[in-house]
Amino acid sequence: MDNLLLFFIALIPVVWLIVSLGVLKIPGYKACPIALAITILLSILVWKMPVIDSLTAALEGGAMAIWPIMLVIVAAVFTYNLATHTGGMEVIKKMMTSITTDQRILVLILAWGFGGFLEAIAGFGTAVAIPASILAALGFNPVFAAIICLIANTTPTAFGAIGLPVSTLASVTGLNVNDLSFAVALQLFIMIVVVPFILVMLTGKGVKSLKGVVLITLMAGLSFGLPQIFVAKYLGAELPAIVGSVVCMAVVIAMAKIFYKDTAAKDAEKIPLKTAVMAWLPFILVFVIIILCSSLFPAINGALAQVKTTIQIYTGPHGKPYTFLWISTPGTLIIFATYLAGLIQGVKFGQISKVLGNTMKQMSKSAITIVAIVALAKVMGYSGMIGVIAQILVLITGDFYPLIAPLIGALGTFVTGSDTSANVLFGGLQVEAANAIGMNPYWLAAANTAGATAGKMISPQSIAVATAATGIIGSEGKILQATLKVCAIYVIVIGLVVYFGAPLIEGLLSTFG
DSSP: OOHHHHHHHHTHHHHHHHIIIIISOOOHHHHHHHHHHHHHHHHHHTSOOOHHHHHHHHHHHHHHIIIIIIHHHHHHHHHHHHHHHHTHHHHHHHHHHHHOOOHHHHHIIIIIIIHHHHHHHTOTTHHHHHHHHHHHHTTOOHHHHHHHHHHHSSGGGGGHHHHHHHHHHHHHHTOOHHHHHHHHHHHHHHHHHHHHHHHHHHHHTSGGGGTTTHHHHHHHHHHHHHHHHHHHHHHOSSSHHHHHHHHHHHHHHHHHHHHSGGGSOTTOOOOOHHHHHHHHHHHHHHHHHHHHTSTTSHHHHHHHHTSEEEEOOOOSTTOOOEEEESSSSHHHHHHHHHHHHHHHTTOOHHHHHHHHHHHHHHTHHHHHHHHHHHHHHHHHHHHTHHHHHHHHHHHHHGGGHHHHHHHHHHHHHHHHSOHHHHHHHHHHHHHHHHHHHTOOHHHHHHHHHHHHHHHTTTOHHHHHHHHHHHTOTTOHHHHHHHHHHHHHHHHHHHHHHHHHHHHHHHHHHHHHO
């Protein structure tokens, strides 16, 4: 069959997702299983995939969706729900409003700084679920809170989950991880500076809302982006987003307290240190335990990683055994940290478990969406549907391919919900394309990650996390419409950076390499 015809057929599930969610306003838990059914049928009828291979590909996706993806989403919402149950969220709300009541600055602290930090240490939806739920608790419209956190959770995903997307990209392409990290950080710098301005303008509903907060908004970007470039170059993929987000939060909070102290709540009560620490304890322990159990501490990480089960799920060619990491996965660690925090706070074990049970019930519709979308991604990947889409795009564009290289990364994340998965799917293709057109392979591989960060805000999986965290299941279409516009601008800017910045990278990589 003609490759061009295959290209359009392969796009059918993607088009269905966009139309069903964005135009027809069908809830994700109804639209995504239909998309999965369409994908399975196409893989069998058009790509001649054996029925058992197609079904086991979907089964492998379902397993991945439950463990670790759904696990970490449940864990993140569980942490928030327990903080609400103990009254900790009320204390956090008072602390935030004691810094400022200006919603624009709160968005910079929570959605951008704190969200970036959560993405850096945990990933897998925590950076949307937790800040969005806190913003909703602070009085933000829940739909808006979801949109703002999805847009904020873009650039930090490149180095999210302790650098997993970039380190995975380096391993699948055979590129040096430090040089690759440096290239990614350079490409993302412009958007790291721009995104805080977008967040502020959306919060205040227009360009005029920048009045009075231009400096703090600029610093929110610079204080994240500049440390990230330095750390990426000299320390690799694990720490750039952690360092960038921590510096960013410190700078924005300090500036708010010094230059915007008149925006603090006038009747703000002084929160005792012990009360403040106890309120933040679940989040503090999540941070400490995830860091201690990460690859930054190989002895602990290695020991925990031994507790695993490996089984062969996908039966087709190129299938690899799937490993369930029972302890060394963010979801398990977050649940453990939250239980520990609850017990220290004086909540009984049974009561904590009840909160967890209620959280699991709350997330049931989101689970349907996420299982379907990850299963769909696996079938599209194993059948060759995604490969056909990418190959035709390379063929059509030729030397102008760098302009659309980020679009391919964005497509990968839209379908899979994961920057890491997008890099696994398309990393090799980007390096092949770079060699074909005589471009630096580091630059085009980095373009895949940079583009993938844009796709994160429109991924049905990410949107499902946001709607579940803020209690607005069924609003997926409205959120997709809002984020799609920002995503289009984002991909265009990154495409221009990749195309026109290519000569610059040769000099920088040779100078600092």
